[in-house]
Amino acid sequence: MKRQSRFIVSVLAFGYAFLYIPLVLVVLYSFNDSRIATVWGGFSTRWYGELLRNEQILDAAFLSLRIALTSATIATIFGTMAGIALARFRRFKGRTLFSGMITSPMVMPEVITGLSLLLLFVSLQQLTGWPAQRGFGTITIAHTTFAMAYVAIIVQSRLMSMDESLEEAAMDLGGHPLRVMFDITLPLIAPAMVAGWLLAFTLSLDDLVIASFVSGPGSNTLPMYIFSKVKLGVSPDINALATLIILIVSGGVLLSWLVARRRT
Amino acid sequence: MKDFIRIRGVSKxxxxxxxxxxxxxxIEKGELFSILGGSGCGKTTLLRMLAGFETPxxxxxxxDGVDVTNQPPYERHVNMMFQSYAVFPHMSVENNIAYGLRKERTPGKxxxxxxxEMLELVQLGDFRSRKPDQLSGGQRQRVALARAxxxxxxxxxxxxxxxxLDKKLRERTQFELMNIQDELGVTFVVVTHDQEEAMTLSSRMAVMDNGRFQQVGTPKEIYEFPANRFVAEFIGTINTFKGRVAAVAEDGIKVYSTEAGVTLTALGKQLVEEGQEIEVAVRPEKIFVSKEKPDDDDDVCIEGVVDDLGYLGNRSLYRIRLESGKIVQVSSQNRRRSVTRFLEWEDKVWISWRALSAVVLLD
Amino acid sequence: MWKKVLIAAPYLWLLLFFLAPFAIVLKISLAEPVFGQPPYSQAMSLDNFAFLFSDKLYAVTYLRSVFMAACATLLCLALGFPMAYGIARSSRATRSLLLMLIILPFWISFLLRVYAWMGLMNNYGTINSLLLWVGIVDQPIQLIYTDFAVFVGLVYSYLPFMILPLYASLERMDLDLVEAAQDLGASRSRAFWDVTWPLARPGVIAGCLLVFIPAIGEYVIPYLLGGPESLLIGRVLFDEFFVNRDWPLASAVAIVLLLLLVVPIVLLQRYQARDQESTA
Incomplete structure (x- = not known):
């Protein structure tokens, strides 16, 4: 391997420092006893204690988790179906529209997605009386809609790289197409489905703008709560919350990276 | 049972x-039939129609007397060994092989x-619980074979x-396949682009191009009596001489060729008329090179010079330039060991072949 | 039969929850705001669009959004290209570590990552404390609530979107090509512009679109890091809707924004379709 030029190495160092220094600082400040961020008031874990006693945060976190679990699961089911349809059925009526609708939600600005879904829910309510109130249900639907796009793309690209004759072989050996899907296709795309689920879960936990549009009074997701708090400035208990999230996520990603590396 | 597989007017x-x-x-029962052709000639599509993946x-x-034209693959008593082998990566060797029977709800015992039985037939007994990614290419191929x-x-x-498969393994596997086919008496239909593979494996074969069969016959018939130019050139190398039919005689067709500078005799089943423009073809290994003019009158003899030569170990290749400028390829076995070359560039030589080694090509 | 179900279920979902909403937005953008619930009339007119084009505020905001997004995209490219290049050219073991570190921030809440910069760029934040302590400045400089802060936030948040497609096309590239160019007499920089850059172009295009498109409608970053004067279109839409409760105007703002994005979105989809074909 050729040595990297000094320029490249320094840009890499700068880039990674740029990406990680803010995160490291948040973690450090979360153990700061002082209320003012930059004044070091000694080591303390009191903000974690306050975090756990803050019922608003806990409620919001619980709602967000419920939404994320539900929407990630529905998105994985629909996204997998869509991914299979796109990868395996080359021609069907409306395929262009279908694939356009699959990929568009990923790049659509959140304000537009949020606004359009809210207007849909309001119109639906006028016409049919459903949804009677906005909250868990409407946010879940919104998150499912944009997350299934990601699942579909992941599943589709996994299927594209998979040998199509595996499914043909199973059919050739007497497997009915539906059976073949359960015997061969699904087990082989399971890793892609898991990755898609995790991504959908994370996206749902992450979303602020869309949820702000389609939620009703009284239903605050975790990002909505955090946003309302940080609008007013830096806040120590948010530092503690951020630290928890950073540590959990980094631990998970690091672990799966190590496992993947050992396997190859 | 004759006419075990009957394909009639099939287009896709x-x-x-x-x-x-x-x-x-x-195709008759128990035959080992090959379909040979270049990529895009339609051979794979034809095979997929036999398997049921495409409808004609x-x-x-x-x-076997049953019209399967519109039967889906999972209802046909036809199985396929895929080019990629398509061994299920998430199942052990054993489960791969058992898959087809499980779908038939055969009792466990x-x-x-x-x-x-199958593991023994393909000699994979020791590998039964392995996953495909722990097998070599040759072993995966045998799993695919057993599974089908x-x-x-x-x-x-x-x-x-x-x-x-790599070259060594290919030769061994070729004979294993023939033995298994012989032992089980199953009708095999092989699709291949490799002429050597088709020639050694099959009892009969078809050469395909542009979605049509160019010739169907035994490997020997196809090599020795190619029906047309495409077949002659697709299988092996061949020298052709343009010429005009001088006479159609008992012992062959007499063709005067300006390229060769002499009158050639050729065999051919095709109907030709006097005066017709045709081509006469001779395989390189049927031609002898010598420094002296051979004295056998039955042979065709033409004078030329060595344009180029190549030593391939078991044989040598010569390109001989005739007076007309025509280049003739000759392949000769190196029977004797010698360090010095028998011929050099620009040597004057004679090429000759038995008159009846040549065949007529129409298009 | 099962095939139809496979296609129909996600299809219907998307028709109902993705396509139908746009039709409604279009319809409401033609209505008039009224007091009541819902706050729009059944009338149809182009008044909202006429208003959008007559009031300079909106045109300026759209242009500012495009300008900010374009600048952020170029900054991401300037930083992301050498990074992606360095990652693609490092040894296999380091490469996978470096890539993992690029992807890791994706999984951490976007909001919290933007928030992290608030603590850094505050008047009494880390950067200012450091500058004061070193003695470069004798009073805090204004970092947060400026366009500079918005750029930092945009680059910080969208950098991975730039690096990943760049990496994908650089990694696929054969190193021998650059050496062949140099062997044929190209200088290092000539070889870069003649060989590396054209071959990396699909990645550059994809990366730029992936940053540019979402950055235009960005709401959180300008809200938390930008000043009151850095009004971007996402914020305008949000405020028209929630603060002014002018649903028809907000819808019209959305429609115009969407029209602005049609070309880049179609470009991106074309590129992705081609990329998928070439890898399949």
Whole structure:
């Protein structure tokens, strides 16, 4: 391997420092006893204690988790179906529209997605009386809609790289197409489905703008709560919350990276 | 039972493109039949229609007296060995082989017995619980073979069965396949682009181009009596001489060729008329090179000079330039060991062949 | 039968929850705001669009959004290209570590990552404390609530979107090509512009679109890091809707924004379709 030029190495160092220094600082400040961020008031874990006693945060976190679990699961089911349809059925009526609708939600600005879904829910309510109130249900639907796009793309690209004759072989050996899907296709795309689920879960936990549009009074997701708090400035208990999230996520990603590396 | 597989007027169109163009073919029970052709000639499409993955645009396919034209693959008693082998990566060798029987709801004991039989047949007994990624290419191929054979299909389809193996393994596998076929008496239909593979494996073969069969026959017939220019050039190398028919005699067609500078005699089943422009073809290994003029009157002798030569170990290749400028390829076995070359560039030589080694080519 | 179900279920979902909403937005953008619930009339007119084009505020905001997004995209490219290049050219073991570190921030809440910069760029934040302590400045400089802060936030948040497609096309590239160019007499920089850059172009295009498109409608970053004067279109839409409760105007703002994005979105989809074909 050729040595990297000094320029490249320094840009890499700068880039990674740029990406990680803010995160490291948040973690450090979360153990700061002082209320003012930059004044070091000694080591303390009191903000974690306050975090756990803050019922608003806990409620919001619980709602967000419920939404994320539900929407990630529905998105994985629909996204997998869509991914299979796109990868395996080359021609069907409306395929262009279908694939356009699959990929568009990923790049659509959140304000537009949020606004359009809210207007849909309001119109639906006028016409049919459903949804009677906005909250868990409407946010879940919104998150499912944009997350299934990601699942579909992941599943589709996994299927594209998979040998199509595996499914043909199973059919050739007497497997009915539906059976073949359960015997061969699904087990082989399971890793892609898991990755898609995790991504959908994370996206749902992450979303602020869309949820702000389609939620009703009284239903605050975790990002909505955090946003309302940080609008007013830096806040120590948010530092503690951020630290928890950073540590959990980094631990998970690091672990799966190590496992993947050992396997190859 | 004669005419075990009967393909009648089968075509397959993809849009405007005719991948297979009204093909007729009968294959007998127990035959090892090859379909040989370049990429895009329609051979794989034809095979996929036999397997049931494609439905013909027109025509019918019968297997063992049953019209299977519109039967889906999972209802046909036909199994296939895929080019990529398509061994299920998430199942052990054993489960791969048992898959087909499980779909038939065969009793467990019976499955176990037949899996054992198959493992023995393909000599994979020690590997039964391994996953495919722990097997070599040759072993994966044998899993694919066992998996297809365990259902005791009426016909086994093999898509480029040896293409993914290296040269040594290919030769060995070739004979293993022939032995297994012989032992089980199953009808094999092989698709391949490799002429050597088709020649050694098959009892009969078809050469395909542009969605049509160019010639069907035994390997020997096809090599020695190619029906047309495409077949002659696709299988092996061949020298052709343009000429005009001088006479149609008992012992062959007399053709005067300005390229050769002499009158040639050629065999041919085709009907030709006097004065017709045709081509006479001779295989390089049928031609001898000598420094002296051979004295056998039956032979065709032409004078030329050595244009180029190459030493290949077991044989040597010569390119001989005739007076007309025509280049003739000659292949000769190196029977004697010698360090010095027998011929040098620009040597004056004579090429000769038995008059009846040549055949007539029409197009 | 099962095939139809496979296609129909996600299809219907998307028709109902993705396509139908746009039709409604279009319809409401033609209505008039009224007091009541819902706050729009059934009338149809182009008044909202006429208003959008007559009031300079909106035109300026759209242009500012495009300008900010374009600048952020170029900054991401300037930083992301050498990074992606360095990652693609490092040894296999380091490469996978470096890539993992690029992807890791994706999984951490976007909002919290933007928030992290608030603590850094505050008047009494880390950067200012450091500058004061070193003695470069003698009073805090204004970092947060400026366009500079918005750029930092945009680059910080969208950098991975730039690096990943760049990496994908650089990694696929054969190193021998550059050496062949140099062997044929190209200088290092000539070889870069003649060989590396054209071959990396699909990645550059994809990366730029992936940053540019979402950055235009960005709401959170300008809200938390930008000043009151850095009004971007996402914020305008949000405020028209929630603060002014002018649903028809907000819808019209959305429609115009969407029209602005049609070309880049179609470009991106074309590129992705081609990329998928070439890898399949």
């Amino acid at each position: 169109h993809f849009g405007d493109f005719a991948a297979v163009d009204s093909v007729d073919l009968t 645009t027109s025509g019918t396919i019968e297997i 019976e499955i176990a017995r037949r899996v054992d 054979l365990i259902k005791q299909p009426k016909v086994l389809l093999l898509d480029e069965p040896l293409a993914a």
